[in-house]
Amino acid sequence: NAGVTQTPKFRILKIGQSMTLQCTQDMNHNYMYWYRQDPGMGLKLIYYSVGAGITDKGEVPNGYNVSRSTTEDFPLRLELAAPSQTSVYFCASSYDEDISGNTIYFGEGSWLTVV
Amino acid sequence: GENVEQHPSTLSVQEGDSAVIKCTYSDSASNYFPWYKQELGKRPQLIIDIRSNVGEKKDQRIAVTLNKTAKHFSLHITETQPEDSAVYFCAASISSSASKIIFGSGTRLSIRP
Numbered sequence: 001n002a003g004v005t006q007t008p009k010f011r012i013l014k015i016g017q018s019m020t021l022q023c024t025q026d027m028n029h030n031y032m033y034w035y036r037q038d039p040g041m042g043l044k045l046i047y048y049s050v051g052a053g054i055t056d057k058g059e060v061p062n063g064y065n066v067s068r069s070t071t072e073d074f075p076l077r078l079e080l081a082a083p084s085q086t087s088v089y090f091c092a093s094s095y096d097e098d099i100s101g102n103t104i105y106f107g108e109g110s111w112l113t114v115v
Numbered sequence: 116g117e118n119v120e121q122h123p124s125t126l127s128v129q130e131g132d133s134a135v136i137k138c139t140y141s142d143s144a145s146n147y148f149p150w151y152k153q154e155l156g157k158r159p160q161l162i163i164d165i166r167s168n169v170g171e172k173k174d175q176r177i178a179v180t181l182n183k184t185a186k187h188f189s190l191h192i193t194e195t196q197p198e199d200s201a202v203y204f205c206a207a208s209i210s211s212s213a214s215k216i217i218f219g220s221g222t223r224l225s226i227r228p
Contacts, residue, residue, distance in 0.1 A: 033216070035218075044218075045218075048214060048215060050214050102147070103149070109158055
């Protein structure tokens with residue numbers, strides 16, 4: 001299994017441009033997440049999904065959009081990129097073994113710089 | 116609102132000594148509390164977790180304790196080694212959705228030789 005795969009690994013965007021970060025997982029996990037991590041800071045939840053066709057906002061959703069058309073894929077769309085969106089983005093997934101919790105597996109991260 | 120606070124932000128201990136990192140959470144219905152370790156430039160990786168029906172869990176040199184009444188949980192690392200140097204994050208599930216996991220701000224642990 002490849003686990004959680006996200007692309008691209010590095011990207012430089014100009015202010016106002018748009019882009020999509022791709023994420024796919026091959027573990028048949030029903031839950032998927034997008035987090036951002038600013039330099040030297042913690043992880044902030046952007047959006048998450050409990051299954052295909054269902055998405056919910058996290059702590060910092062403004063400026064982003066997501067979709068979940070399949071169990072495997074959970075792309076993150078940045079519209080009108082701003083310098084404040086310079087960050088490392090982590091896609092993650094988990095399998096809800098029971099109602100009380102699950103283990104989150106992270107992708108390797110995507111380093112995004114907006115200039 | 117939903118919040119996980121983590122202290123200290125940095126911690127330096129002598130090799131062989133113990134390290135303790137503490138977290139508090141705001142949602143009394145939170146029921147899952149994982150801890151992640153992140154090395155420089157790498158992805159976070161789960162090191163231990165605890166669920167609300169358990170007060171303590173241990174895995175070799177690592178242990179986690181949970182006090183649901185006080186809404187706080189702690190990570191204990193004994194006999195610290197150089198490879199324990201990393202950033203550690205606590206996290207908690209949020210009652211509105213068991214799938215929603217939010218993280219603390221992290222603790223940078225340094226082990227002095």
